[in-house]
Amino acid sequence: MLLRKGKKRRPREAEAVEKRPMFRDPRNFGLVVQTYQNQLFRYVYNMVHDHHLAEDLTQEVFAKVYRSLTSYNPKYPFSAWLLRIAHNHGIDYLRQKKLQTVSYDSVTNEETLHEASPEFHDTSARTAEDTTQRAIIQEAIYSLPVDYRSVIVLRYLGGTKLEEIAYILGIPMGTVKSRINRARQILQRLLAESKPGTRAP
Amino acid sequence: MSCTNVQNLIMPYLDGDLSKDESNAVEDHVQECRKCARDLDNSQYLSRLLKDNLDLPEAPKDLREAVIETVAEPGKDGG
């Protein structure tokens, strides 16, 4: 029957860190990095789709975070604040590279594929069918403009609340909702085109 | 509840963002309306696909150390 997603997926340690003021203390920065490195790395990786680049950018993001720890306003969760910094940093990078409205794949093929080795090509541990489906879906996600990809990744990577997504991306709630809907429509169409077994609206 | 209203509530319904009354209204509607039931089904399927297939690499092993090294560089004195 109808499934309802009840709980937000956020690691327990992350909650614990957020609730204590200790993370503002630079001496505890190692713990902050430890707790949030996967979340930030994944977010940045999904923006730029390049492992090495994502690593460099994530490092820079943490350096920015470190320098501005005292400016964190606990109105939003600490993780949302970190993602906001990561998003802005990623957008700055993409803007410099003039990639922001271009499908990443079309650029990747021409310019950076020879130096990047996207993680999803490492499919050794998966079954062939699973790999195909994963590859198709990931390709569809990466073909979205970054504005749309960001909302999808935040929504489905971390189950981030709409209000937090609005804060992270610096856009109104209404825009978040319309981008999610639009992105889903695009994805549904792409998936229907690429795989006959996938249900279309 | 009209089909248009239900359409707008499908996403928040799946995300668990609706009140009990609103959820019940959506559930009642899709019992009666095949179109909305199918849209709900499709949306649910897509949500599942996205959740299950996002590209989620682990942070590189040496990231933490590299970050700590970076921020520990001279410039600011913490005390």
Ligand SMILES: [Zn+2]
């Ligand atoms: Zn209906």
